[in-house]
Amino acid sequence: MSDPDHPAPVTAVEKPRRSLFVDLTPLRESPPFARLWGGNAIAGIGSQITVVAVGLQIYDLTGSTLAVSLVALFALGPMVVFGLYGGMLADVFDRRRVALISALVAWASTGGICALAWAGSEAVWPLYLLTMANTVGATVFASADTAITPRLLRTELLPAASALNGISSGITITVGPAVAGVLVAAVGYGPTFSIDVVTFTCAFLAVVLLPPIVPEGGAERPGLRSLVEGARFLRRAANIRTSFIADIIAMTFGQPRVLFPAAGAVLIGGGAVTVGVLTAAYAVGGLLSSVFSGPLGQVRAQGRAVGRAITVYGFAMLAFGLVLLVQSLEGHGRVSQQWNGVHLPALAAAAAALLVAGGADNVSAIFRGTILQASAPDAMRGRIQSVFIVVVTAGPRVGDLYIGLMSVIAVALWPGPVLGGILIVALIFVLMRTQRSFRHYDAAHPVP
Template identity: 50%
Template sequence: MSALLLDTAPLRSSPEYRRLWIGLTLAGVGSQLGVTAVALQVYELTRSSFAVGLVGLVSFVPLVVLGLYGGALVDAHDRRRVIVLSSAALLVASVLIAGQAWLDVGSVVLLLGLVALQSAAFAVNSPARTAIIPMLVPVEQLPAANALGTLSMNLGVTVGPLVGGLLVGTVGFGPAYTIDVVTLLVALVTVLSLPPLPPLGGARKAGLASVLEGLRLLRGWRNVRMTFLLDICAMVLSQPRALFPAVGAVLIGGGATTAGVLASSVAVGSVLASLVSGPLGRVHRHGVAIAVSVAAWGAAIVAFGLVLLLASPSAAHTGSVTSTAVPWASWHLWAACTALAAAGAADAVSSVFRQTVLQSAAPDWARGRLQGVFIVVVAGGPRLGDLVAGADADALGEALAAVVGGVACVLAVVVLMAWQRGFLRYDARDPVP
């Protein structure tokens, strides 16, 4: 039985990794709380799923630009220093977002601008945090460390949206954003205790040439490139997050609390998958595992959309995210949560193996830049997916938007595997980028 459970060896063997993990978990809770509150505030101000999707667009642009350049910075400078400075910038952006809520400014344009600033800081911070993991744990513990990282991320995505939805529905946006500020402050303190972490093999100059070199590597490193393309299938084509405010306000009812429950359901599935991730360390065919799990994500999103098709708008639903009358007895709510939990479990498996392929197949001298690309895809993909889902929802309705997106994801996986069959033969015992 113990072989099925999460392997916590990296937490026991590396105090530095343990501190990083604690800080990352706290920051994840706060940031996901903030993401939920921003989506709800935008919907409350506009009553438009497309406007919620625009949050993804304004996050995506700085994430692409600074995600790629941030990876080059990580390869060129002490990674601890990069983490500390970018964490401080994240904290400042979150303070400003909380301020606009407490002052009741009510400006969507201002809120979107502050979200863009926050995204820029995240674009540098995240690849730095991820690139140092192979410097803190031995290579044989990388799958376990990545499973722990997935657990950390999904604890944030579980607790953050749920608490954010409850706070917005009961005491308002200001207190919700303030919790985000507090968690980021504590996370900053934890990373200050890390030792200096200069790049192995010496620093490299950060600049456009360095960024372009990292992108050129992907042309030849087909297996690493395919991990990115498969994640794009899931996160851009079938990301349901922008649909949640409207689902809570109009389709199922319950407003912000329902939106938070739906967002948390994805993470609950991921957490449960992470807790029984012990056998993943014994899986060697990582390419097959990634392809199957991404297709499973798409199928689960189709199921979510089918549930929404059976839920019709009711006059009892207020249309406001501040409604707190959650329909706990509704089978639509529980069926939607189950489908989203299945999607989250599939995403957790995909995440573990995609990270492991990148960290084991790519050399240290390129790891920061490739982690920058990874962050653009992993964090930027869902933001672009928010825009796609929001636009589809305005044109087709939230239910059909989910169904169409899930089907598109599954079909895209089939096409990619037919195009590059060699990825299905990728073996962790002989990692080839």
């Protein structure tokens, strides 16, 4: 009987896989990975419903895009602190147990948001606090969860696993926001948040069924020494560090989601339904890039691939901003181009730009995740994964704040994504020119 923690090595030379479609081998070879993947996908739908619904509720209560973006500010500091601490825990204790405890924290905070909605509360500050707690729990859970994956699969299958995770993420972000927009409009916030409480059970059960996964290598116990040890490793790990910087650039200047409620209410029309369409378009791009990710497994120049993907992302953000600019100049446009108050050409153009952005972001994420998992030693994986998760989750929140502030300063929605797209393209060009080792990273010889 095979051990899911230590898959048997490949004993024969396998022919390169040349299918256009995603490689399903990780799901076939590792039942624990398959259960974890499926559980996270189902639970993720509920989580995305809550993310969108909280933004809509705060906007309904305040009428302020800045108030929506403040969710990011309240969550940012605790998320960074507890995210890093969670990574230290995952390098010392059973990663399954760390994931279970953090999942309970996220679950309880979602239940609190749900209870407030059913009670008809109109206070905004409890939503900030509970969203902060939910983000902390989810960040620690993700640190343990991503450090678990390399123990369930062969190294050669990590790009395929990242692509499969991209599919699950695409499904969750496609289905979740669309369902959230419809449910909020149809039945209100209480029933909408209840979906997340129920679906989270799937992720919890998938973790319960995992075998114990104790870290290898004898890391320092959680504390300052462990944190310093991780920082020293990251300082030496130029390729991992550069992948973090690239993602920070993209997410800081290219995260327009806090504009969606105002775009739906003021520029494009359609309200909550438009918010769902725009959010889902981004996710569909990620989903499609994962479904047709077969050739990505043969890419060896993964650092260069990251740079190119984020450059495409920057141009897509610029295009989205230009759509908002044109719409702000024309207003709602001709009545013949509207359907139930929605300006269809503007919605289609904005959705197309976000679809390209989602695809490019997912391709970048596949390669960045593979670089990290393939090159980091197991004893360091929890801490480095925690930094990765903090970057992935904190970057968009800083981006939310940037976009919110830009919309207030410029008294318009379009300057944030327009300037942000230009900055992304320029900064990634400089980064790839100056980081030679990352530009020449070879997946056949992974070096952190």
